[in-house]
Amino acid sequence: MHKLVIVGTCAFDEIESPFGKTGKILGGAGTFIGLAASNFEVDQAIVSVVGSDFPQEYIDLLKNRGINMEGLEVVKDGKTFFWKGRYHNDLNSRDTLITELNTLADFNPVVPEAYKNAEIVMLGNLHPLVQLSVLDQMNKKPKLAILDTMNFWMDSALEDLKKVIARVDVITINDEEARQLSGEYSLVTAAQKISAMGPRFVVIKKGEHGALLFEKDKIFFAPALPLEEVFDPTGAGDTFAGGFAGYLTSTGDLSFENMKRAIIHGSNLASFCVEKFGTERMQNLKPEEIEKRLLKFKALTQFNLDL
């Protein structure tokens, strides 16, 4: 089995949406990425930090999905990163009500010795210096480094972010952020400019409108699965990234054709994530459910023009 290192938050989320309120539940980019990647044959480790208030039950849940948690630092008497948000009626926009960095403020990631030779590194949304530190700890350049980031770091730590961008092979970013980072409205031009900053592959996430994969002049598009009801979009982007990274790690194939499949697997898993609050739907996802929905993606997008 190929190895995958993930750095990202393990956290408490509290979500208010038109469908109800959750109270404090398990969340965090690292959590969603790891859960998604655990649907593939991979040897993965999450590097993260929590406080002693983080329930052992949550750690066990991740371990039971085959995730190595040696890289999870538990800060004694520390408090876990907490985010509370409220979604608007259309679920496409949200307000952040509370962000408590807590132990995340002084996070020094430590990659477990056994994972310093991992083939694939997934840098979840975090301060660019934390992401850089993980890259620096690898014994050799990984076969593929994937970066997820957001506008917050473009506003507050752009120069550091550019250093990470220069060192990764894939960047995943949403459409508005791609426009902000490149200064270009057209996503085609934006992807070209971002690729010139470092990453060979640029993945632009458009939420309910799907995702685009760019490599030089090649473009691939995967729609989001049209759903009767979206319940909670929290973690969908991380789940997409985790499915993408997990599939690539399990296959060890980094061709553009396989990247396309990885995008479809990521979109497929994200379509489950939004069906329930938080990680609920992702905790017990069955292989037959995943395969059945992949067939829906095929039916949704495949045609035959006889060209």
Added chain:
Amino acid sequence: MHKLVIVGTCAFDEIESPFGKTGKILGGAGTFIGLAASNFEVDQAIVSVVGSDFPQEYIDLLKNRGINMEGLEVVKDGKTFFWKGRYHNDLNSRDTLITELNTLADFNPVVPEAYKNAEIVMLGNLHPLVQLSVLDQMNKKPKLAILDTMNFWMDSALEDLKKVIARVDVITINDEEARQLSGEYSLVTAAQKISAMGPRFVVIKKGEHGALLFEKDKIFFAPALPLEEVFDPTGAGDTFAGGFAGYLTSTGDLSFENMKRAIIHGSNLASFCVEKFGTERMQNLKPEEIEKRLLKFKALTQFNLDL
């Protein structure tokens, strides 16, 4: 050759965009639909009305694309429908500056005798009573009636619009309009409700985010081609509808599989339409350009999961 009847405006457009101003140019839903459909082997007629200010050159342009113009009423001393709009910087929204109905205000469409047995009828965006009149003039129920409409008629003539909707096989409508018409936010649920009003097929246009085709529990999605530069979106929706109708007419195949191909052909033609102002790009489109870009759509969307 199968016959296609189109009812829709032949008009003057004047467009302001970040790329410049056009002055008065050829426009109108009927014009864009006819030009798009003329890329297929069809025997088509446009039913419309203009004033004597409408240049013979424009009529000849449409005739030279093989379009029968007997159904174009030229009102002596009348003025042609005129629309002037200004696009915002992102080209996704626009303000209407001028709408002069002129001869359109009293338009009584007359379907040419030779086209009253047409297999396919395309009802371009117009007052629902005008659309109904065209359906009523057909000798027999066409094999397929396609309706394009917009929110303006939902606000001003909803009961008449519902009568048209009840009588067509396909409705094409944009995402916001589908939500307004159905009262549902989810496009899946919206399509189900709209289908229950009459049309077996529901096509939801999402502009730069592509288009969805629904028939009962089947869904197909076609993205818009990601372009480096969108120049002028005017007529893209009509071009999409014209390509869809033209392809279906030329093949005479109304299966879901062929509808999927028709959606791709419509999206393909729309991707050309937006590259220049007004009808400019559509006037001289070459078969080899069309085929080359169809291959781009294939590359953009096709994958192999080995399932």
